[in-house]
Amino acid sequence: MIGDKRKFIPVSHPILGAKEKQLVQECLDSSWVSSAGRFIPLFEEAFARYCGVPYGVAASSGTAALHLALLAMGVRPGDEVIVPGLTYVATANAVVYCGARPVFVDSEHETWNLDVRRVRECITPKTRGIIVVHLYGHPVDMDPILELARRRRLFVIEDAAQAHGAEYRGKRVGSLGELGVFSFFGNKIITTGEGGMVVTRDPDLRDRLRLLRGQGMDPGRRYWFPVVGYNYRMTNIQAALGLAQLEYIQERLEERRQVASWYYRELARLHDYLQLPVEREWARHVFWLFGIVLREKVALDRDHFMAALAEAGVETRPFFYPIHILPPHRDASARCPVAEAIAARGISLPTHSLLTEDEVRYIARQVEVLCRS
Numbered sequence: 375m376i377g378d379k380r381k382f383i384p385v386s387h388p389i390l391g392a393k394e395k396q397l398v399q400e401c402l403d404s405s406w407v408s409s410a411g412r413f414i415p416l417f418e419e420a421f422a423r424y425c426g427v428p429y430g431v432a433a434s435s436g437t438a439a440l441h442l443a444l445l446a447m448g449v450r451p452g453d454e455v456i457v458p459g460l461t462y463v464a465t466a467n468a469v470v471y472c473g474a475r476p477v478f479v480d481s482e483h484e485t486w487n488l489d490v491r492r493v494r495e496c497i498t499p500k501t502r503g504i505i506v507v508h509l510y511g512h513p514v515d516m517d518p519i520l521e522l523a524r525r526r527r528l529f530v531i532e533d534a535a536q537a538h539g540a541e542y543r544g545k546r547v548g549s550l551g552e553l554g555v556f557s558f559f560g561n562k563i564i565t566t567g568e569g570g571m572v573v574t575r576d577p578d579l580r581d582r583l584r585l586l587r588g589q590g591m592d593p594g595r596r597y598w599f600p601v602v603g604y605n606y607r608m609t610n611i612q613a614a615l616g617l618a619q620l621e622y623i624q625e626r627l628e629e630r631r632q633v634a635s636w637y638y639r640e641l642a643r644l645h646d647y648l649q650l651p652v653e654r655e656w657a658r659h660v661f662w663l664f665g666i667v668l669r670e671k672v673a674l675d676r677d678h679f680m681a682a683l684a685e686a687g688v689e690t691r692p693f694f695y696p697i698h699i700l701p702p703h704r705d706a707s708a709r710c711p712v713a714e715a716i717a718a719r720g721i722s723l724p725t726h727s728l729l730t731e732d733e734v735r736y737i738a739r740q741v742e743v744l745c746r747s
């Protein structure tokens with residue numbers, strides 16, 4: 375807006391409007407600011423319904439929701455849980471919170487999601503379940519996973535923290551495994567500031583999640599605690615934000631797809647230099663972040679590429695490090711060469727609702743110059 379202000383295009387940007395203000399204002403005016411209040415059950419019901427399941431249990435963060443999900447499935451010290459090598463660290467951390475061991479499975483070259491064909495070789499007598507992650511908003515190929523899990527009596531938790539509204543064969547993610555986990559962190563598809571939710575069809579799992587979330591207090595007997603629980607509650611203010619955000623999720627998803635279609639059009643000519651996201655025929659991708667993976671032909675290394683984009687006012691993110699190389703999760707036995715290769719050369723470009731066609735064109739032009747340099 376100001377003529378001499380340097381261009382800065384952020385990687386993500388939440389959209390907060392009049393509805394958010396109105397509902398948060400209602401919390402303040404009514405003094406229902408903590409973890410009781412009408413917006414919490416309203417948000418839980420509305421978001422679960424959006425996912426196509428009856429129950430939602432809101433939590434203070436996506437990570438807390440993942441932890442609750444694993445506890446509700448009965449994960450205990452000594453157990454193993456299969457997780458993708460390429461994901462945000464919270465997926466593996468939640469397994470460690472339970473005293474269990476995350477076992478890292480390699481990625482698919484094209485969708486960047488966990489490779490279903492590699493899951494079988496990760497199963498041991500200690501394996502209790504699988505956490506699939508719909509990475510960057512593209513759903514995992516669920517049918518083979520669910521089939522394998524059924525045969526081997528394993529649970530499937532969907533970490534859908536990056537994929538609100540994404541669809542697998544016409545069904546929303548979060549509704550496909552025993553439990554679906556979402557995050558509402560500030561850079562996710564919809565936000566509550568910090569926040570998360572577990573969604574499920576199973577009323578017993580819902581009750582267990584609620585118990586563990588609320589310090590373990592017996593719902594029928596005040597200050598009686600049959601188990602050690604946690605304080606993982608969401609506040610009414612967060613839920614008010616979430617309810618307002620949910621009202622506009624369809625618009626937000628359409629805007630993201632529009633941005634993605636501009637990127638596809640503008641980057642298509644760089645096919646020899648860049649690997650772009652795919653969308654399988656059974657998938658509806660929500661493009662949480664539009665990623666590119668630099669091919670061999672790009673002379674510049676990934677970090678210099680990103681630094682040059684930052685110089686041009688374009689904020690980016692590197693792909694996640696594969697978890698098995700991070701100090702607390704280091705695992706020399708993990709075999710994730712595809713995840714390692716993608717992680718080392720992947721860059722997430724700005725992806726949010728406020729991006730204009732001109733900005734996407736500008737970003738693509740900067741990318742092109744760097745590819746050819």
Ligand SMILES: *Cc1c(COP(=O)(O)O)cnc(C)c1O
Nearest residue numbers: 435436437462464535557558559
């Ligand atoms: C964001 C995210 C989480 C954690 O959510 P928080 O709300 O930040 O705790 C978990 N898993 C994945 C894949 C994520 O992207």
